[in-house]
Structure formats: C-alpha cells, structure tokens
Amino acid sequence: MEIKVRQGEYKDLKAVHELVKELAIYEKEPQAVTASLEDYKRDFQEGIFECIVAEKGDEIVGMMLYYMAYSTWRGRMLYLEDFVVKEAYRRQGVGQLLYDYFLPICKQKGAILVKWQVLDWNEPAINFYKKNHAEIEKGWYNVKHYFYNFE
C-alpha cells in the first residue's frame, strides 16, 4: 500500500499526539509528555503550529510538526520541532517523503531557512540530514526556563 504525505488537519491531532507519546516511551521518558491532546487541539486552532502527516491507508505512520520562527540574521525561518516515523515503518523511505514534502512548504511561506535539532549521538539521522544538504552546527547549548515544576 502506498504512503501518501499531506498537510495535517485537526482530525489528525490524536494520531500526532500518539506518535509523540510513542517516541517518548521509546526514549524512556513517557512522563515528559505533559501537553495533552486538548492542548494540541487548542494550539493548532490558534495557528501556533502546523504539521504534515504520512499516511498508509487509514494509519498515520509519520509526521513533521513545525511553526514559523525568526532569525534576526536571516529573517523568516521555519522551525521543525518534531519529525517522527513510527518504529515499524522506518527504513522504508517515509522520512524522505516527509522531508521532500516539507521543503516546498517552507519556501512557500517565504522562509529563508529551516532549523531543527538532532541528538549528537544520532548518527543515522545526522547522515540523513547531511545527505539532504542540511548543515550541522555544533557549539551551542540549549537553555530552558520552566514555569512549572513537573516533578
């Protein structure tokens, strides 16, 4: 069965939220997903983020979640917050289909670049991005200031 990539809609948010939770469980941090499906629904409707989904029949097997961001040096920038392919569907080109669908969206939105992050030990992902002509930038730490205590 063919895999089809399309713009994510309100009705896909449940599957998107499930994919995020599935990945957090895989990364042994299930408690870290504190954003609820209701949060996703409200924030999607307010236009805070968009997503694209990869579909096989009725099943969402992958997604990219992104939003408009800004680089003071370059201007409009899209930020790719999450890029997930379901465990069982990896190494079948789903990631590439999503990637290829995503880049024209960025250009349509007038973005000069897309930015995202990758874990420094994730060699397969780094190689995938390099193959797709993305630049890897080292030398930065993330800084986070939380307003809530999740313990």
Added chain:
Amino acid sequence: MEIKVRQGEYKDLKAVHELVKELAIYEKEPQAVTASLEDYKRDFQEGIFECIVAEKGDEIVGMMLYYMAYSTWRGRMLYLEDFVVKEAYRRQGVGQLLYDYFLPICKQKGAILVKWQVLDWNEPAINFYKKNHAEIEKGWYNVKHYFYNFE
C-alpha cells in the same frame, strides 16, 4: 539616568536592527545579517516576532526578541531568539532588567517554558542563566537547511 524596559514597538525596529548588526560585527560576521530593516518591519507587523527594549533616555541600549514556539512534549513555549546589550552598557544590570521583564510576558502568554541557546564557550552568559534558575541542556546539534546561497 535610569534604564527603563518596555515592550518594543514598530518605531524601535531600526534600533533593534542596529543592535543585531553591531553584535554581528563584534562577532566578525557582519555579512551574516542579510535580513533588512524592511524585512523586520514587515515581519513585525505580521506578528511573527515581538521584542522588548531597554531604554536610557532616547537610546535603546538592549533588547530581547522572541516569538511563540511549540514543544510537542510541553506545549506552548516562547523562543528567545536574541538577547543583546550594547557593549558600553554591559555589566550594569541591563540584562537582568530585561530578563525580569521578559518572564512575566511568557507566563501571560500561557507558555510552559522559554527556550533559547547559548554558545558553549560563553561562560559569563551560562553563569547568568544558571543564577536565574534556567537549565543548561547539552547534547544537541543544530541543523539548518538554507534555501538561498549567501556566498
């Protein structure tokens, strides 16, 4: 003369753009600022970013530029893209004034957290953030896909 922090307005964008260019010159990358003042004006008017400014008399001596972002794990997140204090006004508490003004804005906007980045060698900045109860997160690379060749 007292330093006052306030929400940045359209009329401040010229000074904000100048601060960004000044920092890029200091970092020996003046050619990297390809976003023009006209870009800033259009994108600010479209609500893509906001800023706060520190003012001493008529002079803008510092600023923070930020936008609404999204964490799939946590939900609404503010991203602090740039945080600049003019060279001549450093070590006088301007950064702290900006920081203290910024955090309540994030809470008002319903953000669960603020995220930004710091260069791994920038010890004074890292110490400043730690003092302000921010968490430093290591182990990530940035990835950037550009649509334009700036060479």
